[in-house]
Amino acid sequence: MGIFSKRSVSLLTKHGKEKVIAEVLGTQASCFVIQTDAYDTDLLGTFTQETPRYGSQLDAARKKAAIGMELLKLDLGLANEGAFINDPYAGIMPWNNELIVLVDQQHQLEITGFSSGPAQNENGYISHWEELAKFADSALFPSHYLVVKPTDEYHPQSRKGIQDLVELKDAFEWAKGLSSKGIVYVENDLRAFANPTRMENIRKAAIDLANKMNSVCPECSTPGFWITDVKRGLPCNACGLATDEEIAKIWSCLKCGYQETEGMKVLRFADPSKCKRCNP
Ligand SMILES: [Zn+2]
Ligand SMILES: [Zn+2]
Incomplete structure (x- = not known):
């Protein structure tokens, strides 16, 4: 049984996010999400220009998590913060990044879930x-x-x-x-209950978080064992030049520093179509 199983976790929101987050974390991480709206999260930022966001996306999420835990007197807290930008590829499509942070005071641990996708933001x-x-x-x-x-x-x-x-x-x-x-x-309207496209992205961020909560370090069993870095530079199959293709993923523990490298066991090469020399 994991360290989160059967624990109550606070969620500060007045925008209906508990619907998707409670379902995902209940079924996939066996914890009970307790929602509160006793603090007005619009004071930490709105999408409609009245209030600028409190710090970075992660700062704002951490702040909400801390307030929710305080209000409900719990040592485990959750919060979500969304951002709307242009897509990272061509920079022309409305795009939505959703971040969910889990703060565990009992184990001095913080795990984040993330999802990114097209937004309905016209x-x-x-x-x-x-x-x-x-x-x-x-x-x-x-x-x-x-x-x-x-x-x-x-x-x-x-x-x-x-x-x-x-x-x-x-x-x-x-x-x-x-x-x-x-x-x-x-x-x-970009508030979660008013924008089903965003709500679905929040669900995906919750699934990402649950997957990380269930992934434990092989050395010390701390949850949140996940990919922290991707090494690039796979050599081209035709000319040997380093490409931007992935060589390996580095998995790291949040607590003990243990790392694993995934993808280095077989010698692989990149397709020449990915090579700057062969396919400029
Ligand atoms: Zn090449
Ligand atoms: Zn560890």
Whole structure:
């Protein structure tokens, strides 16, 4: 039985994240997720410009985990923090990184789960209802909720969590009335309960976390034994030049420093299509 089995773990969220996180950690790591919303996490940052995020993505997640543990008087805490950026490949697609941190005060241990994927994160400047109806379709409304603001994304007033056409029409008229040029800003609501694409990514981050919680060091049995580095430079099969292809994965223990190298046992070569000399 692992060190997390049958333990209660706090989760501070007011955005419904416990639905996916509790299910994954309950079934895959045998712990009981206890949700609390006794602290307003929007004070640590919002996606809608009111409040900048508290530090880095990991800083914000650690802070939420600490507050949740304190509120529920538990020595095991969880928290999630999301980030929305452009995709790491071409830099043009909306992208979402989800991080979940597990803090175990009893064992002085911190494990993180991560998932990264395309985001449903569109925005637009709208003057006519017909345009807004078209935007709503492409933004996957109503399964994904919308946010409406007068003028632009920096306007201090907003309507959030819009989930049906009547509400959308009402918000549009309201924002148009407050906008100096009659322009309305609209975007996907990125809060977890309002954005099923994001919620699914949070589920994947929880699965990643559970896998790490279940992976123990062969030397000292500490959970979180995982890949910490990837060595690249596999030689090209045609000319022998080092490519960017992977040679080996390095697995490390969080506690005792034990390491294992995976992938070095057989001599391998990279396909010449991956070689800068053979296929420039
Ligand atoms: Zn080559
Ligand atoms: Zn170890």
